[in-house]
Structures are given as C-alpha cells and as structure tokens.
Amino acid sequence: MQGVPTLFALATVTFFIMRIAPGGPFSGNRQLPKAILENMKRSFHLDEPIWQQFARFLWNALQFDFGPSMMYRDYSVARLIVDGATVSMEIGLAAMLVATVVGVGLGTAGAVRRNTSVDYACGFVAVIGLAVPIFVIGPLLQLVVGLQWKLLPIAGWDGTWRYKVLPIIVLALPNIGYIARLMRGSMIEVLRADYIRTARAKGLGARLVLWRHAFGSAILPVVAYLGPATAITVTGSVVIEQVFQIPGIGRYFVTGAINRDYTLVMGVTLFYGTIIIVANALTDIVQALLDPRIRHE
C-alpha cells in the first residue's frame, strides 16, 4: 500500500517530462498535411489541455487501460505489455533460478574450502560473470555455441526451449557472480559463529552442520539481493533482447521513448514501478519468514 504514492509520483514525473521533451509522436520521419496531423492528435486526445490529458490518463490507468499505442498501429498498450512481459518474465525468472542455484553452490563451495584451488576457481567464475559485460559474453556464446558447434540457434524466438538456453545463461552470469560473492562472504562469517562451534562440539557431522545450521543464516544476504535483482531481470534486459532478437518488454521501453510513444512509455513505466514495488514487498516478507530477528522487531 505504501507503493501507491510512489507509483503516483513516478507516473506524474514521467508524464510531464515526456511532454516537456522536444518533439512529439508524430514529428517523425515524414511530414504530414496539417489537417491529418490535427485529426491524429484529436484521436489521441492530444489537442486537449495538458491537465485534462493527465486526468484522463490517471482515470484510465486505474482501470488498467493505457489506450492504444501511438506507434504500433492496431495494438493496445496493455496488449503489448502482456505479450512482452510474458516473454521477459519467462527468461528472467529462469535466469534468476539458475543464478541462485549456481551462485549459492559456488559461494558455499568457496567458503567451505577456503583459500584452496576450489575457492580460487569459484572466485574466478564469479569475477568473470561480474566483470565481463553481457554484451560481450552474449555474442561470444552465439559465435561458439551457435556458429562453431551449431548446437543451438544464434538468435530468434519461437517459444521453444532451444531459443531460450543462451539468453538464460547470459542473463544468469552476472547474477551468479554477485550471488557467489555474497554467499561466500556471509558463509565464512556464519561458520565462525559460536553456535556453529557448539554444533560441531556436539559431534554433528560437517554436512549436517553446514546445511542444517549454517545455511539458513548464510542465505539471508542473498535473499535481500534477490528481490531487487529479480525485479530488474524480469522487467526485460534491453541488451539481451537486442542481442538475441527476443520480443520482450525492454525494447518497447527504449523504442517507445525514442519515438515519443506517450501511451506506451506511460504503460511500461507503471508496469516497471509495480513490479519493483511488489518485488521489494515480497523480499521483506520472505526475509521476515527466514529471519526470526526481523520478525520479532
């Protein structure tokens, strides 16, 4: 519920900045006769005073109606968002799942076998994921896996798994790096704690101590990271969508803003805002479930 004023502020700022920015949706490639321009403006209510336009937008947005897109003819903004978001979410969620499993695994392995070759190998994978940008790794994987080995298609989208593997891996890599670092750091910290020493002193096996006693508290920083990171990932990565030619939601945002597609940008902005607020709220809830110290505050 706290999110409502934030969403309202976001919508207001976006709405007016879009209008202040020079150019308009119909000032593009070709010069239109004045009468046609007037008609087009009228059909999108752009001839009304700006306050009236803003009130109309708010009223319609409350009913999840963002109107027709100004650039993609015959599509409503809601339709474009739903189509794009389905694809982006599918890839984004899968990538975050892979990143969590692999990142937590690498981080734990590094922490348990600290300062051994295992630790250095895990650290190296994490640094590669963090430091090499996805627009370098993406095309490189296309080159090796797609062109040289011919295992998977280079780019494109038909909804089958073959087109999803490479984007999911590339999107997961930076998150793997970050999660592995977080997990290693917090696991090392937890393994030093007194209650772990107690558990060991009781004669419990190393595996039981690790997974039963240490894992629960070591995972907390990762959970805190997962919320915002998932929100960013599922709202569509423009780079991934451009490299792999995926019809996700990220590109609508960029092309919409460049074309001054007012309705599309407003719709996507509100969608982004909602996802981020929901993800933050979910993170708080999950953290409270996992960590009794937060719950009792």
Place this chain on the structure above:
Amino acid sequence: MSDAITAQLDQDVRGISPLRASWLRFSRNRLAVASCGVMALICLMCFALPLCFPFTGNDADFANLSAPVNLASIHPFGTDDLGRDLFLRTLEGGRMSLLLGFFGAIVSVVVSVCYGAVAGYLGGKIDALMMRTVDVLLSTPFMFLVILINLMLGRTNASLFLAVVIGLWLTPSIIARSQAVSLRNREFIYAARAGGMSSAQIIVQHVIPNSVNVVIVYSSLLVLEAILTESFLSFLGLGIQPPNASWGTLIAEGAQQLESDPRLLILPGAFLALTLLSLNYITDGLRDAFDPNDR
C-alpha cells in the same frame, strides 16, 4: 600481511603513517599489482601506439580489404571489409572509452563530494531535501534517465557524458554526506566557525578536503562503472556517435558481423573484458588495503 607492517615498524622507530600501511598492504597483493601493470599497458597501447601508425583507424586501405591476421604486416590483426585496420580501430576506440571512463569518474567524484559535503554540513531541511532527491534518482530506472537526457539534449557525446555522470555520482554522494555529518561536530569545525568563517568557506576549506579521502577508494570502482556504462550505452546506439568509435560501438558492429568476421567482436571485446577485469582486481585490492576490517 601484518608481519610486513610490524617488521617495518621495528626498523623505523618513527612508525608508519596509515597511508603508508595501506600502501604496504596493497603492494603485497600480487593480483592487484599485476592488474595495475595490465591497466598501465592497456593505457599506454591506446594512447601511444596509434601515433606510430602512418594512418588513422578511419582510413580505408583499398589494397588490403578484409586482410587476414599477419603480425608482420602493416595491419597486424588484419582489416575489415572497408580496409580499416582492426587493431588501430580497437586502440582508438579504447582511447575514447578510457578517456570517458576516467573523466566520468573524476567529474562524478567532484560532484558527489561537493553535493554530499553541502548536504551533510548544512543538515536539517536542506539535507533532507537533497538526499531525498538522491533516493528518487536512485530508484528511477537508469535507462529511463538516459532516454530522458537523450530526448532533451539529442544524441550527442555530451548527453552520453551527462548520462554516465548521472548514473555514477549518487552512491558516492551518500558516502560523502555521511562523512560530512560526522565532521560537522568536530572541534576544528567549531574553531573555524568561532573564527568567523562562513558556511561556504568552511565547506570549501575544511569539509570537502576531509571528505575526499573517503570517496577516493570508491573512485576506482567508478572508473570501472563509467567505462561499463559508456560501452553499454554505445552498444545500444545511445552513446558515442559515428564517425567516433568506442569499444561499445565496435562491439555492437562486431556482433552484427559475427558470421562474416568474428575478429570484429573478439578484438574490442577482449580489450574491454581485460580492462574491466583489471579494474575489478585493483578495486578489490584498494578496498582490502584501506579498509582491512572489511574482511
């Protein structure tokens, strides 16, 4: 690590300054020192080597279209389909990326320290307003800010620079502000005020110089992020505009001609990846050296 410092202490009765202790810790971190070497080499190559070529990266050599890799020839890594030297183009693109990275980071540090110092020293409503602005900007999607700047200023190199700085100055300004808050009630600030200095004079002469050292460790990370942001935006076509080139635009070109000539991708991609890796290790080394309690 601490052995070295105690050894130094035994030798030198006067003791060592914190800065010297940090430097000793840093110089014992082999990975970080090696990364400094790699970074120096890359800078040297990007800034000095292009002067040795008798032509520029935009000159077409029609006698050698799509020349293969031949280290002994005048085009060591070959040419593209327009006869432009690939290696030279990568170096010149690197010059642009590195310049933007360093200047973006420097401007971000200056802006963030000044902003944080003013907000932290003045406190009260001004502080609340200034930091709330930072919070709002931090929670706005970065791509959205970039597109707004592009809409306002057009797609120029200036709007790219502005976008890089806007993306970078926020986090260090929070660090600088908390430092300024902790300085506000120190005796030397009271003394300056009692001596009749105005707030503006105190901020410029006392608060800002004492806040810089906190942000300076963070600044190597800023160089990394500036280079990354620049190449990311250039890759999307929102950054450096032709005929200028940077690693980002070169990688974008290379990604499109993947099938015909993978060298176009691999050469600038390798340089960018190596730069970011080295900066990453340098940042880690600096953080460990200046803030040993962190680990």
